[in-house]
Amino acid sequence: MRSDTPTLLGHFxxxxxxxxxxxxxxxLRTAGDMVGxxxxxxxxxxxxxxxxxxxxxxxxxxxPTYRGxxxxxxxxxxxxxxxxxxxxxxxxxxxxxxxxxxFTAPRYGMxxxxxxxxxxxxxxxxxxxxxAFDGSGRxxxxxxxxxxxxxxxxxxxxxxxxVRGLPVVFVVxxxxxxxxxxxxxxxxxxxxxxxxxxxxxxxxxxxxxxxDAVARAMETCVRRARGGGGPAxxxxxxxxxxxxxxxxxxxxxxxxxxxxxxxxxxxxxxAERLTAEGVAAGELDAIRSRVADRVRAASRxxxxxxxxxxxTALEHLYA
Amino acid sequence: MxxxxxxxxxxxxxxxxxxxxxYAEAVNHALRRALRERxxxxxxxxxxxxxxxxxxxxxxxxxxxxxxxxxxxxxxxAILGGAVGAAMFGRRPIAEIMWIDFSLVALDQLVNQAPNVxxxxxxxxxxxxxxxxxxxxxxxxxxxxxxxxxAFFAHVPGLRVGMPSTAQDAYDMLLSAxxxxxxxxxxxxxxxxxxxxxxxxxGGEVGPIGGARVRRGGSDVTVVTWGAVQNLVLDAAEELAAxxxxxxxxxxxxxxxxxxxxxxxxxxxxxxxxxxxxxxxFGGFGAEVVSLVAESxxxxxxxxxxxxxxxxxxxxxxxxxxGVLPTRAKIADxxxxxxxxxxxxxxxxxx
Numbered sequence: 001m002r003s004d005t006p007t008l009l010g011h012f013x014x015x016x017x018x019x020x021x022x023x024x025x026x027x028l029r030t031a032g033d034m035v036g037x038x039x040x041x042x043x044x045x046x047x048x049x050x051x052x053x054x055x056x057x058x059x060x061x062x063x064p065t066y067r068g069x070x071x072x073x074x075x076x077x078x079x080x081x082x083x084x085x086x087x088x089x090x091x092x093x094x095x096x097x098x099x100x101x102x103f104t105a106p107r108y109g110m111x112x113x114x115x116x117x118x119x120x121x122x123x124x125x126x127x128x129x130x131x132a133f134d135g136s137g138r139x140x141x142x143x144x145x146x147x148x149x150x151x152x153x154x155x156x157x158x159x160x161x162x163v164r165g166l167p168v169v170f171v172v173x174x175x176x177x178x179x180x181x182x183x184x185x186x187x188x189x190x191x192x193x194x195x196x197x198x199x200x201x202x203x204x205x206x207x208x209x210x211x212d213a214v215a216r217a218m219e220t221c222v223r224r225a226r227g228g229g230g231p232a233x234x235x236x237x238x239x240x241x242x243x244x245x246x247x248x249x250x251x252x253x254x255x256x257x258x259x260x261x262x263x264x265x266x267x268x269x270x271a272e273r274l275t276a277e278g279v280a281a282g283e284l285d286a287i288r289s290r291v292a293d294r295v296r297a298a299s300r301x302x303x304x305x306x307x308x309x310x311x312t313a314l315e316h317l318y319a
Numbered sequence: 320m321x322x323x324x325x326x327x328x329x330x331x332x333x334x335x336x337x338x339x340x341x342y343a344e345a346v347n348h349a350l351r352r353a354l355r356e357r358x359x360x361x362x363x364x365x366x367x368x369x370x371x372x373x374x375x376x377x378x379x380x381x382x383x384x385x386x387x388x389x390x391x392x393x394x395x396x397a398i399l400g401g402a403v404g405a406a407m408f409g410r411r412p413i414a415e416i417m418w419i420d421f422s423l424v425a426l427d428q429l430v431n432q433a434p435n436v437x438x439x440x441x442x443x444x445x446x447x448x449x450x451x452x453x454x455x456x457x458x459x460x461x462x463x464x465x466x467x468x469x470a471f472f473a474h475v476p477g478l479r480v481g482m483p484s485t486a487q488d489a490y491d492m493l494l495s496a497x498x499x500x501x502x503x504x505x506x507x508x509x510x511x512x513x514x515x516x517x518x519x520x521x522g523g524e525v526g527p528i529g530g531a532r533v534r535r536g537g538s539d540v541t542v543v544t545w546g547a548v549q550n551l552v553l554d555a556a557e558e559l560a561a562x563x564x565x566x567x568x569x570x571x572x573x574x575x576x577x578x579x580x581x582x583x584x585x586x587x588x589x590x591x592x593x594x595x596x597x598x599x600x601f602g603g604f605g606a607e608v609v610s611l612v613a614e615s616x617x618x619x620x621x622x623x624x625x626x627x628x629x630x631x632x633x634x635x636x637x638x639x640x641x642g643v644l645p646t647r648a649k650i651a652d653x654x655x656x657x658x659x660x661x662x663x664x665x666x667x668x669x670x
Contacts, residue, residue, distance in 0.1 A: 061408070098439045106444045111407065116431050122397045123432060126404020126412075133361070133387070134409060153427070156394035160401060163392060316441045317434075317477050319500030 002277050011211040013287050015045035015267050018070045020295040021079050029246045034086050038100045041070040043241035046266035047173050048074035050214025054222050057109035059136050061127045063120035064143045066101035068113035075108040083302035096308035118144055118151030125157045128166035139225045143171040147178025149192050162199040167225035172235040179244050180252050196233035208236030209266040241265050335522040343376045343512035345486040345519045349493040354384045357411055362388045364398055364415030374512050395425035402448040403433050412448050419454035420463050433502040434477025449496045453507040455547055455597055456644055458637050465633035467598035472504045473574040479503040479528055480574040482546040486519050495528045508547035529573050531581035537565035539658050540591040543582055543608050545571040548597040548645060555651035564658050574604055583615050592623040593657055595650055600627035621660050626653045
């Protein structure tokens with residue numbers, strides 16, 4: 001047992017919860033209980049758990065992408081409310097208005113997935129702009145994939161945040177694929193963090209499959225932003241071990257690519273580290289079993305909830 | 320959760336006075352009042368702060384309000400996205416898009432983002448932004464600086480859209496927009512900015528958005544219109560009055576919320592309807608007005624008429640423009656034929 005072991009055990013449990021929820025969503029989608037396009041984040045859990053560990057969710061704000069279930073759970077959204085939202089139940093966190101790809105949980109500091117690639121970046125800059133006036137000390141996190149680095153809105157947001165010194169951390173979840181196309185085929189410089197220097201802000205790359213490394217890098221960025229140092233770009237290198245969407249056969253991945261990603265996935269890796277730090281196998285199994293029970297119970301609760309009432313569909317459009 | 324508690328609307332006791340102002344000066348007064356009375360307001364856009372705006376509309380505001388009035392990069396997505404994000408956290412941004420044509424590069428923020436904030440969160444978060452822009456043709460303007468795109472925005476549920484055509488409305492409607500808790504697009508017109516001055520009543524309570532206004536009474540035909548073209552409509556109405564035809568001119572002012580009752584009441588009085596706008600007729604908001612009147616089941620004396628731009632790009636040369644846009648002569652001719660019971664078909668509608 002080392003001094004960081006309890007923190008790592010917490011990361012382990014949160015990552016397991018995200019993985020368990022995503023596996024259950026895949027099951028529900030395949031069974032037909034859920035419908036529509038759903039993007040799972042399995043394999044990328046360390047990014048969310050590590051990044052959120054560096055935040056103060058009572059004032060900070062996260063703006064993730066449509067692959068955002070992991071961000072939501074890392075921010076503390078109850079799995080029941082997530083399942084129910086995707087199932088279109090009245091108990092969903094948005095009462096079925098957001099679904100999987102536009103999930104929004106402001107109460108938890110999670111200010112909305114975005115189904116438009118890169119669109120959350122200028123909005124995050126706006127949240128940081130508000131912080132420049134309201135004295136909250138808020139830091140905004142704009143999270144997006146590698147593909148979003150090729151979106152104009154992201155460049156506008158980075159330049160805007162940099163020139164005004166806004167407290168934004170731009171987190172790139174570089175999972176090597178911009179939807180179905182390798183990012184390496186879509187940019188001359190695959191070291192995405194180097195874009196930061198063009199805007200006069202610091203940029204760095206971190207092992208996105210190590211929650212501890214992500215948390216430490218994120219802490220540096222957040223502290224700097226909160227102290228008035230302006231934005232930063234943090235590239236987290238990771239891999240998804242599932243398709244871009246449920247049902248994606250991933251034929252675009254070269255032979256061995258997925259196997260390598262699975263071998264490097266963060267949960268097994270963290271289990272090995274914890275074992276090396278002296279955590280007993282039984283303790284890890286107890287966590288696994290606790291998380292599995294929680295996921296199962298949450299899924300059942302959500303399935304038992306009534307569907308959202310069509311009579312409410314027109315509500316909340318105008319003040 | 321951010322504290323979304325806002326100051327009470329319409330600060331009581333604001334001194335009421337009347338001043339002779341141009342349309343641009345009226346906008347400036349409204350902005351100054353909003354910045355004074357609502358500390359959560361911000362004003363930003365390209366060249367709005369130190370330069371005072373390319374049309375001089377925001378002159379002096381940076382000097383008076385400092386950092387709350389600032390220049391942005393030429394980045395419409397950052398301007399509008401920044402407004403949405405700041406509004407979600409209790410600010411009340413007034414963002415300027417210099418020309419409405421430029422809004423197209425950042426339409427995502429106005430269509431996919433701002434109007435969804437309240438809906439998807441069921442009111443937990445809102446995006447009370449005001450987007451000021453200006454539209455329409457002016458002498459020598461090219462196809463990318465001449466468009467009237469109000470129908471684009473009016474098509475989007477969740478977005479409020481207003482088009483002030485008088486200095487008084489430029490003042491009143493902008494304040495109503497800023498006070499409104501919904502995202503609002505206020506479309507001004509640069510050909511009006513530095514025209515003749517008129518009496519503008521300043522101060523007093525800020526009213527809610529919405530409401531049409533009768534600009535001219537008449538019993539023979541109702542002309543529903545909005546924006547700067549209204550001045551041509553009023554000129555055409557005077558021309559017709561000399562011929563014994565009295566046109567009622569109803570300024571819609573707001574396309575969302577739409578004052579359908581005012582339209583129905585006016586049309587019920589005259590039983591003839593013409594809609595005149597500078598925007599393209601095909602797929603335009605005039606089609607919506609005509610449809611709503613048709614669905615109302617009002618007994619009309621003649622089929623309704625739409626007068627607007629032909630389905631063409633807007634040319635630059637001053638001599639070419641009347642071939643596309645409505646003119647006083649085209650409007651007068653259309654109204655004359657409507658009243659006479661002749662078939663009027665906008666020659667450009669389906670060509």
